[in-house]
Amino acid sequence: MNTRPVIETSSNPIALSASFNQDASCFAVGLDTGFCIFNSEPCQLRVSRDFNAGIGAVQMLGKANFIALIGGGKQPKFPQNKVIIWDDAKQKVAIQLPVLTTVRSVRLSRTHIAIVLQNSVRVYKFQSPPELWAVFETADNPLGLCCLTAKSLAFPGRTPGQVQLVELSTGNVSIIPAHGSSLRAIDISRDGDILATASETGTLVRVFATSNCAKIAELRRGVDHATIYSLAIAPSGQLLAVTSDKSTLHIFDIPHPTKPPRSATVNGSPRLTSTGGGGSPVVSDADPSQKWGILGRIPLLPRVFSDIYSFASAHFEIGDEPLYGSSTPLNSEATFRPPKGIIGWTSDHSLVVIGAGRDGRWEKFVIAEGEDGRRYCVRDGWKRYLGVT
Numbered sequence: 001m002n003t004r005p006v007i008e009t010s011s012n013p014i015a016l017s018a019s020f021n022q023d024a025s026c027f028a029v030g031l032d033t034g035f036c037i038f039n040s041e042p043c044q045l046r047v048s049r050d051f052n053a054g055i056g057a058v059q060m061l062g063k064a065n066f067i068a069l070i071g072g073g074k075q076p077k078f079p080q081n082k083v084i085i086w087d088d089a090k091q092k093v094a095i096q097l098p099v100l101t102t103v104r105s106v107r108l109s110r111t112h113i114a115i116v117l118q119n120s121v122r123v124y125k126f127q128s129p130p131e132l133w134a135v136f137e138t139a140d141n142p143l144g145l146c147c148l149t150a151k152s153l154a155f156p157g158r159t160p161g162q163v164q165l166v167e168l169s170t171g172n173v174s175i176i177p178a179h180g181s182s183l184r185a186i187d188i189s190r191d192g193d194i195l196a197t198a199s200e201t202g203t204l205v206r207v208f209a210t211s212n213c214a215k216i217a218e219l220r221r222g223v224d225h226a227t228i229y230s231l232a233i234a235p236s237g238q239l240l241a242v243t244s245d246k247s248t249l250h251i252f253d254i255p256h257p258t259k260p261p262r263s264a265t266v267n268g269s270p271r272l273t274s275t276g277g278g279g280s281p282v283v284s285d286a287d288p289s290q291k292w293g294i295l296g297r298i299p300l301l302p303r304v305f306s307d308i309y310s311f312a313s314a315h316f317e318i319g320d321e322p323l324y325g326s327s328t329p330l331n332s333e334a335t336f337r338p339p340k341g342i343i344g345w346t347s348d349h350s351l352v353v354i355g356a357g358r359d360g361r362w363e364k365f366v367i368a369e370g371e372d373g374r375r376y377c378v379r380d381g382w383k384r385y386l387g388v389t
Contacts, residue, residue: 029360138164
């Protein structure tokens, strides 16, 4: 009798990467066979392109026809030291941007293209042909961390833990000493007014006003080490979502430096309020983000008791992805684990979390108010997007 387990085979491709467009209305998936684009809500396939070769990263520009592609996987479609601007309306390459080393990531705006390398960021004017605008040196940046908005660009500084913030209209560079260890995740709000950062330690998230680089909030994810997967600021700039390898999605209130202070409660639910002047946030006594209650107001206790925690959290699926025996999507390491926990806010009350890999998942969460007046983060649906038509 044959008792050997059946070897599972699947015709579905492997998702090498996943990323949202600027307003999170769509997300793009790089596959070992090409790429796909989906609507975020509901999860619905919009575009599928089969190259019979790997795309390690896909970056959209809103819903425009221009898409940035980087080769990846076992059989890359394009050299990994080249960024391709793909015109999907004509289904052909519009621009090629070769560089000397492996590309870690790429970001697009209507005016600029930012190409992230291991130790530098190259910024081009988005025109035909592209014009090199500036080159910035960075600390080691294997994750390709970079945020690009209409008016600013953020990426790691030359010293680990620092952020360089570039004002695109003037070229002025500000240095923000965000953390004492290397950065793990960064995000800029859609209005460009707020920067959020997390380090390799994974316990604290810091929030800065981009106008003067002042720290306006410090948030505690937890007390034990964690690998932060994603940071995302809500459209209003007043909520922040964080995912980590703990398989937990955390939701925080954050102050906005250019919006009026919010009352301690909104719709009966406690909130974090801003001082409005770039100072420390104020938390109402009943705020659930004050995890330790009265202990947080006792002098000389460790700061963990007075730190601000998330007001809501929820479990998201990481899955049990194997380490694939091939190169990473964008580098030459022997194995890679597909990215998980990538966050996109579709509104101030709804967000989507996606993951790559063979088990590519889409999960929707909503922020709801309970009968007790507190806000909760509740999963509102999920599906495996690979194979979705």
